[in-house]
Amino acid sequence: MLLLRYAVYRFFTMLLTLLVVSALVFVIINLPPGDYLSNQIAELQASGQSAGVAKAEFLRKEYALDRPLWEQYMIWMGFMPGPHGFSGLIQGNYGWSFEFDRPVSEIVGDTLWLTVVVNLAAVLFIYAVALPLGVLAAARSRTWIDYTSAFVGYLGLATPNFLLALILFYYGHRYFDIPIGGLMDPSFEGQPMSWEKAKSILVHLIVPTFVIGTSGASAMMQRLRANMLDELGKPYVETAIAKGMAPSRMLTKYPLRVAFNPFVADIGNLLPSMVSGSVLVSVVLGLQTIGPTLLTALKTQDMFLSGFVLMFVALLTLVGTMISDVLLVMLDPRIRYEGRES
Template sequence: MILFLLRRFATMAVTLLIISALVFFIIKLPPGDFLSNQIAELRAQGEASSAAKAEFLIKQYGLDRPPWEQYLVWLGVWPGPAGFSGLLQGNWGWSFEFDRPVGEVVGDALWLTILVNLAVVIFIHVVAIPIAIYSATRQYSIGDYIATFIGYIGLAIPSFLLALILLFYSNRWFDISIGGLYDPKYAGQPWNWDKIRSLLSHLIVPTIVIGLSGTAAMIRRMRANLLDELGKQYYVTAKAKGLPHYQALLKYPFRMSLNPFIADIGNLLPHLVSGSVLVSLVLSLPTVGPILLSALKSQDQFLAGFILMFVAMLTVLGMLVSDLLLAWLDPRIRMGGGR
């Protein structure tokens, strides 16, 4: 077990290193950067003093160096300008668009993003699993047809469109706003019990909106997996030996049908972050999605690079969790690969 974890941590470190290089150089592919574009605009407007300040920032953060050297400085393995350290030293960089450190810009958005995605993952599994079991064990029943219809509706409706519909009709019919993750009066206020209660109440709508399509997809896939397992000989034999129906169902076919979903945990987390950007914009959610979109549009390289690395970290951690859960859930899966 310890050797398995050590190998996985080494693989994760190499993976993150490769991802960091791809992230940095892809961000640098478009010509120019935030400060260079700002200098060109300031010079066109005749503001020489402001342009001189921007040029000073370029030298201060090493943006006049070759791209490979900028990457190593950003990573923290190459000496940078005085007072500047990289990611490995805990310095996430400076956001030129917001004129603040990256850590201050993302701030609460990081853990709010994790909270929203965790709520969505729990919602998907809590809702989809019972419906899928009911639908598979009662194939072609009225309940199965209703679940199938709801699944198709959930897959067909774009999340941002559902967010717009709920936002409009909740304001029109009930005169309430469902935007944001807490009431506007709590913006910028320290966290207390009232703010936490406001957060929990506002978390319901984005959880349903973001998780609806994933829930519908999971219902369809798990139903198909269960139907395939229910027809196999080991399940028929278990029932023939007198094992109660639901005990046989949960002990064997249900566990086997969970394997693909456990394996997808690593892909699910970044998918939720990237797929919820439009929903976050519509519902004014203070998550990292809108910040990332703004940073990419303005070529704010340190801010965009850190958020993309944050999503990559979620991916590799999700992969590790899925591997551990698979090894625990299915005894046929061996960590070391030996026999």
């Protein structure tokens, strides 16, 4: 009951934050002087192509770019009727990409959920690797297990991701017949979801997951190891041993539970850093994720496209933090019962 109330409360604060973020995003993408259209108009006029200028002027009116900034924002969000009535983000109209001359929704299309899939896979990978290794490294600290895992971890942190990607592609293809590049076989692109397509995506996911996840996993592993070592020195661990618990059970029941909190709290931080950090990887691996799109949009001042992508990343982050907050409340009675009468 308490939990549900907290989740609802947390959801509304998230919406509020998202609103603030949207205003920030809009202001920031409008900060550089000029916009895509005025740049284009200037260029066209310089080369004397008046037909193009007319089209650009038309688009300017069409997307209310001639209005004051705050009105543009309200129209973009869908709080205020634009030239075509209420038609903004909350109504599901993501706007028009000037660079690609197509609606934003068409351009991002598949990349949205593919981004989610790739990042989710990477997060799962990070946790699946970091959890056992971190605990093991702490339990066997200052032994060869600890040193080996630390060494491999630092290698993972230090190797540039794109290099790792290239190496993995080469050897993966050579020895395991793992396909190179992309997130699915090209023949499935634009096709509706099918069993075959899902299978193809899964196989294509292996290398990107590994590449994007390695550095995160090794960082998290070291963090968990340090937390665990702190906890292992605490008296309650001794109490558990004095009860006659076996080491493995003791480790997972007591110190891990306590060391788990920062681990969970990291979910929210992982997502945005992976989205923005994996741009280069996505380019090298030819992944249809949102990273490269964002890069192009930002470079060409394609405001609606970049605005939408930034909003999407912000949403991912906020959802991640919300999930980790709710999980923390579930896991830690000290947070849950704060203020409960004793």
